Every structure is written in C-alpha cells, then in structure tokens.
Amino acid sequence: MPIMGLTGNYAVAHAVRLARVQVVAAYPITPQTTIVEKISEMVEKGEMNARVIRVESEHSALAAVFGAASGGARAFTATASHGLLYMYEVTWWAAGARVPLVMAVVTRAIGPPWNIHVDHQDIMTLRDTGWIVSMAQENQEVLDLTIQAFRISEDPRVYLPMVVGLDGFILSHTRAPVDVPEQEVVDEFLPPRRQPYVISPETNLVMGNIAPDDIHFLMRYSMSEAMEAAKKVIEEVDREWAKLTGRRYGGLVECYKCEDADYIAITTGSWSGDAKKAADMLREEGYNYGVLRLRFIRPWPTEKIAMAVEGKKGVIVFDRAVSMGATGPIFADVAHTLYGSNISLMGVIAGLAGVDMKARDFAEAMRMFSSRVEEEGRVYEPRFWLLPRRYRGRPERVKEVAKRWS
Amino acid sequence: MVVNIRKLPDRYYIMPGNAACPGCPETMGLRYIKMALGDNVVLVIPAGCSSVIQGIAPRSGINFPILNIVFAAAASAASGLKAAFEAQGKDVHVVVWAGDGGTGDIGFQALSGAAERDEDIIYICVDNEAYMNTGIQRSSLTPYGAWTTTTWTGKKEHKKNIPYILISHGVKYVATASVGYPTDFIEKLQRAAKIRGFRYIHLLAPCPIGWRFDPGLTAKVAQLAVQTGLFPLYEYINGVFRLSPIAKKYKDPKKRKPVIEYLKLQGRYKHLLNKPDEVKKIEEYIENLWHLIDALEKTFTAEGGKGEAIYRSL
C-alpha cells in the first residue's frame, strides 16, 4: 500500500474516491475548501467517477447530497464553521429521514470576529441532530474514519448519517504520511450501498409527509436506539479494518496509559496528542495521568468512559467549545456519565478561537487539578477557563480587554 | 402538438381523502402533471400547502413518489436526486413542485443556483400569491393591493416577476400557465419534457381560501387573470419567445376584459374596489407588463420562421 504525504483534507478526498462516492456537492469555506477542490480535480482527471454539483450554498450542498442519497447514490459533502451553521436545518432533515450520508466537518471557530482557526464550537452543534459525530486525531485516522463512515452509516442497524471531524489547519492543511489502501482492500471492506428505502418511480414512496404525532415520537425513539446500536457497529468496523490494514483505533474511544493511571484527562480531536505528551510529563512529576480520547461524540461512549475512569482519583475534561451559560459540552456529558460516583471532576475550557494549546498548557491545568485533589479531597469544578497564556493570573488585563471588546 | 385532454390517462392521481380545501388549485395542477408526464416522475416538494395536501403518513393522497424537503431546498434536493438517477443510468423526470414563497422568496437562491447550473429538472412554481400554508401572509409574489394577514390594508408593492428572472438566467425553457387552461399547461409540460436541462413553469393557482372567492370559481378566476391581461401566457424555448396561442389576443388591450371583473370576484381586493386610483395602479401594472412582453417578443426572435420550427418540433 502506497504511503503518501497527505494533508488531512486530501486524506478525506482520497477516502471519498476509494469509497466510490457517486455524488458530491460542497461549497467553499476555509479550511474545508481543499477537499472539494481535490475531489473536483480527481473527477475531472477521470480518477474518480462521480458527479460534483457546484452548489451556491451549504444549505443546498447538504440538500443536494441528501437528495442524491435518497435516490440511491452514495453521496458526500464537507463544510466548516459558518457553512455548517448555514446547513443546520438540513442536517436535522437528513438524519430524521434515516438516509445514509457522510460529511466531513473541518472544525473552525464561529464569528464574529471572522476567524478561520480551529475550535470545536461548530461540530458540537451537531450533538442533538441525529448524526453520528466522530473526531480524528491525525491524518491517517482521517482517511480511515472517512472510509469507515460509509460502512457505519450504511449498516442496516444504524442508517444514520455520519460526520468525520478533523481539526482545521492542524490536520486539514498539515501534511503527514498516510498509508492509502488499495482499491481492492476498500472494496472488500465496503459492501455496495444499502439504505432503508429509495425514492423513485419504481418504489412510489413518499418521504416526509405529515405523520401522526405518536408515530413521529416513535421515529425519534428509533433514532435513539439506532445510535445505541451504532456503538456495537463502530467496534466491529474498527476490528475489521484492523484485519485488512493492521490499523486499529479502539472504536468509540482510544485510551492512552489509562490502566495504571490515577487521573484521566478526556479530550477529542488533534490536540489529544499534546494532552498525551502532557500526561507523560506529569507522570515524571508523580501524577499518574492517562488520556481518554473520544473518537466519537455521538453516540456518546457512556460505558467506555465509565469503565476507563472506574476507581480513578480524578477526571479532567478539556473542551474546545462552550455552551454559554453552562459548561463545555463534553464536560456536561461526562458529568452525567459519572453520576453517582464521587470522583473529582474538572471541566476546562481552552483553545477557543484557535488559541494554541501546547503540552505545557495541558500540563499546567492537569497539575493544578491533581494538586487540588490531593490537598482538598473531592474537587468539582465544572467550568474552569484556561485563558490564553499571557492573560493567565491577570484579571485586571482580562477585565480591560472585556470592557474594550464587548 | 395538440393535446386532447379526454384521451389522457387520469386514474387515481389525486385520491379522495387528500387534505386540500375544496376548490384547491394545487390538486388541479398536480393532476395535470401526471396526465402530461405519466408515471416516470418523482416530485420534490418543499414546505407549503402541498406538504399538507398529501395527507397523513404512511399513506398519501397523491399518487406520486415524493421527496419532501425543507422550505428553502427544493431545487437543490432535486439536483441531487437527478444526479443519483443519472449515476444509476435511470431516466426519470425530477419535478419540483414549490409554492410562490418556496420559489420567489426563501427558495430563490437554490432555484437560481440550479437554473444557472442548468440542472436537468422541471421546476414548477405553483403560484397562489401568498403563503397559504401558514395562513395567507404576503410573499414577494403577492400582487399590489391584495389583502393578506400581513398586509391588512393591501400590499404596497407589485408582484415579483419570477419567470422573467428565469429567462434572464438563460435557461432552456420558461413558461407561464394557469390552472384555468389545463390543455395549455399539459402541452407545455409535454414540450418541456422533451428538452434536457433546466425547465421552469410558472403556474398561476388562484386559491379560494386566500383570495376569498367561492371555491366553485377557481378555474374561472384563473381564466380571468389571463383574459384581463394580468397574467400573460407564454413560452420561451431555447432563446425564442412566443405568446401562447390561447392568450395571444390579449396583447391587444381592447380585447382584454376590464380588470375590475377579476378584482370584484375576490375578497382580498374588496377594500379597493371603490378606489379608482388603486384600480388604476393595477391597470398601469398590466400596461407595463405588456411592454415587457413586447420587448421580450422582439428580443427573443428567431429569423426565417426558425422560432415556429422550434415549437413545432417539440
């Protein structure tokens, strides 16, 4: 299998080619744009047999691939940030229709002010929609997840659309060696498209007209059950992909040095690599850290998280997004997962708006958390703002900026 | 091409028990689509009366395969659906059936995009001149003076001319039609079906509920709109503009019926019937509209009878 130097976005494009996607529609937005550029190039060069619909907006992009998927084609779109918000209405319609579909979300902050840099505020808006939401840590995983996404979404136990999240610039525009599988390998892994129904003259079906409220209620229930079923499918797919390629990620979560750890840091996305480095640093200082990286935000890996943190002294959650007036979104879900345990828990909000988080920044928060736990006993701190480095410990400067900019 | 409506199939396209109001123009239009195009059709329907008319799932009161879609996305969902059929080597008519709001307002961006891309779909705007599904609010296609629940003293702006805007997109086919003239509409559908690329039909659909007239008068009101010159019927095919034969004579103002005959049948115009200034504004609108028609006729001609040849060949 050839190793290629690929950006995360090109890894997506190659995965889409290998998955034999038939219809692509997307609208340019940084940092997503190079995905649709690359796909267009591959199609025009004859390396890929698909129709690219150059739509006039993201709302239309998702509507078009949803239409294509409803008509029986394997379809793909990609977006980021404002583009995702613009297509938000259609994300709900597509999930509710139970039509398999795959989208890449290249994570990016939401304005104002205009900002093209990474955070997770955009992708986190998908939590309630019924999309399966995954996050990659590096480019190889981006490619693998994108191929797997079609298999997961098209599994009859699931039939839900799936998002592959990759962090803007950190992955999307950074080249790394990627093992690109041969077409035969992907063909063996990915069966021909399956879907619950097809809209066509032969089937004469109607999708989406008014239904009795109790039926609609049960449709929502069945989506929730499908999300539960997806957990098993995700694990299966992880194992099967490993058989074919030797690469295995752990399914819903990846655990780094969790077994002997006293403390667990929970993260998602590319910055998990920095969190792992921080864990190693803290181990040298005597705080035994492990990192639980969430590969999936939906379905929420309840059981896996509960298992990984069982018997630990504390859990620190790093969110790259915030639910205003509440906490970080991942923290909120971790907190309900740990209901009833008296484990120490801290939610850290950091890295918003593309503010860089280095291993030492993670280490700073983790060290502070562990030392508090060891001194005070049980700590519960749901919303700790890890400010940009030069504002830490300087409340008067923070106040000044807030006054000038709000 | 001449259509004999009695010889067209018309079996169970619109079922008893569908949820339309009596005298509904949308069910009339839907029936004509299948009479014209047969069974090889898939409808894409955004929010609007026709989402409700279908009735309650898992059944449907309209015998079509239908992809219902969010309000603003009919043209784009149809583009994708068509692409899926093409990818599978299936030749299917993908037909959008959208209201005036879904076409000229919220769905306009998607419509314009699909038209510019020359998507191989037939887009029909069923124009009842307001948001009927949500209870008769004005749209950009509501005409001057009409009462709606958001224009209690009459709308202050004229109707947006969507077919003209579509001609400006340079698409292959644009036509206007009225549910009062089914044969004309069916002929236009059949001609459109023979063309590849983006096709747009603007269907006037007088709504007894929103326009406040007797439900037995739908066809009559739809005819009067044409006969008063308010709604010219025409076709534009591959760069050639032609007034439709049944409506040609209304080019001559003397042959038109007085617009008041049309207005007085409709409760939505009640407040301006005895305001001559207001009626005059509507008459002026008609004059201007026909200036535009005249200009289109003169602009989009084909020399040496080629224009007629194009029409005859379809």
Ligand SMILES: Cc1ncc(C[n+]2csc(CCOP(=O)(O)OP(=O)(O)O)c2C)c(N)n1
């Ligand atoms: C995004 C969105 N905004 C508003 C609505 C509410 N809504 C449903 S139908 C409709 C009006 C439809 O008007 P039109 O397109 O003219 O169709 P008609 O009902 O007149 O046939 C509105 C405003 C909606 N469904 N979706």
Ligand code: SF4
């Ligand atoms: S309100 Fe008008 S368009 Fe809507 S269903 Fe009733 S008659 Fe038909």
Ligand SMILES: [Mg+2]
């Ligand atoms: Mg309307």
